[in-house]
Amino acid sequence: MVAKGEVILLPEAPQIDGLSFRHFQGKSDYPKMIDVLQESKDTDQIEEVDSLEVLSAKFAHLNHCNPYQDMLFVEIGARVIGFSQVYWEDATHTGRRYVHEGYLVPVWRGKGIGWAMLNFNEKRILEIASTHAQNEPGVFQVKAANSEVAKTQLLQDAGYRPVRYFCEMVRPDLENIPHHALPPGLEIRPVLPEHYRPIWEANNEAMGDHWDHVDYSEEDYQFWLQGDEEFQPELWKIAWDIATNQVAGMVLGFIDEDQNTKFNRKRGWTEDICVRRPWRNRGLAHALIIETLREFKSRGMTESALNADTENLSGAFQLYESLGFHTVKTTTVYQKPIGSP
Structure with a gap:
């Protein structure tokens, strides 16, 4: 059992003063997530407004996700500057997919933190997949808008390929x-x-x-x-x-x-x-x-x-x-x- 907020050591993380990683701490993280979401989306021209009420409701009804194990929080000092989350689902026509998403405030992009977050997500997904039937290996899946330039480049560098387009x-x-x-x-x-x-x-x-x-x-x-x-x-x-x-x-x-x-x-x-x-x-x-x-x-x-x-x-x-x-x-x-x- 993972303790709330337990520190996570990521060997591949960049050497940056004050940089640390931890697990989800519970409802106290919701306002910090909202701040990261809005700063990230505003920069990436994602025209959405996230609310504490809706985020709380979503986390009360998660599917195939234990946030205390399946989330990563990134901090500089005492400030949360990013977070990621993984979950899995069975699509009606395309089979099992292991979905992950991450957000990092713009000032800390391009320094290797996003790469460390992606590696954490994939390793956690492999742990989850190892408990599932091996006859359906599944795929990693991430979505990126055309305005999310840094995210798109990160995914392409990590071997992800486009499979579908929405508008x-x-x-x-x-x-x-x-x-x-x-x-x-x-x-x-x-x-x-x-x-x-x-x-x-x-x-x-x-x-x-x-x-x-x-x-x-x-x-x-x-x-x-x-x-x-x-x-x-x-x-x-x-x-x-x-x-x-x-x-x-x-x-x-x-x-x-x-x-x-x-x-x-x-x-x-x-x-x-x-x-x-x-x-x-x-x-x-x-x-x-x-x-x-x-x-x-x-x-x-x-x-x-x-x-x-x-x-x-x-x-x-x-x-x-x-x-x-x-x-x-x-x-x-x-x-x-x-x-x-």
């Missing part, structure tokens, strides 16, 4: 929203609490065809209900089949007020766009996106954004472009086979 797309205005009716036999209903579980299960099923899908867990569901800032059912557009009373498809829109304030914009996010198989190829996603854009406009928003897989086989990327969305940023998924040097 952030923006519709810069909410004018001239076209009309597109729902397919016959479907209707949009106001979301009630008793709908949450059916919506969640339908989302999991519909998203199951995506390249990067991992089946949702009960921990995921509880976080969604209790701590996810994107949980805004008053904005959702859920299509129900009138005859069968089943969820046919959805768009789970949300408005991030903190993000809008920081970046001086009025943006609504058109996310979790999905249609279950029996109702596909009928224009349902198109109609639900249109309804979501109208909802945002009625609430004073002036633009919308979404995230998309550039290789989505359903043609979603082309649909989004036809509705006025264009790519503003890309994120690359990097992988390296377990056991590679």
Whole structure:
């Protein structure tokens, strides 16, 4: 059992006065993590705002991660300047992947600390993988936005290769929203609490065809209900089949007020766009996106954004472009086979 905050010795770490490494200490680390996240993201042009409340909720519902063993904290003196985390998951279509992520404040980059953090992550993953069945060796996986130049270079130097590309797309205005009716036999209903579980299960099923899908867990569901800032059912557009009373498809829109304030914009996010198989190829996603854009406009928003897989086989990327969305940023998924040097 690893003691809280126990010091970690990393032989490959650079010789820097005051530099030390340790394990996770518990909730007292959350504010320090927020500081590192925001300084890193601001420098790397990642337009996100992290909150203590959401971070706390996430850590209350982790999957396949023991933060006391699977995290590394970097300090100079008494100040946390970076941290990393590893976990594993089984993707529906691509098998087991061991995911790791790390953040380091910019002033301390380029000094060998990031390399030491990556080595720690990989060694910890190898320890975890050694306890799993060897017939599925899996891969190391990390994501990096195109604006994260230092991180991208570090991954490439360590033998990681791009395997998939995702993009952030923006519709810069909410004018001239076209009309597109729902397919016959479907209707949009106001979301009630008793709908949450059916919506969640339908989302999991519909998203199951995506390249990067991992089946949702009960921990995921509880976080969604209790701590996810994107949980805004008053904005959702859920299509129900009138005859069968089943969820046919959805768009789970949300408005991030903190993000809008920081970046001086009025943006609504058109996310979790999905249609279950029996109702596909009928224009349902198109109609639900249109309804979501109208909802945002009625609430004073002036633009919308979404995230998309550039290789989505359903043609979603082309649909989004036809509705006025264009790519503003890309994120690359990097992988390296377990056991590679």
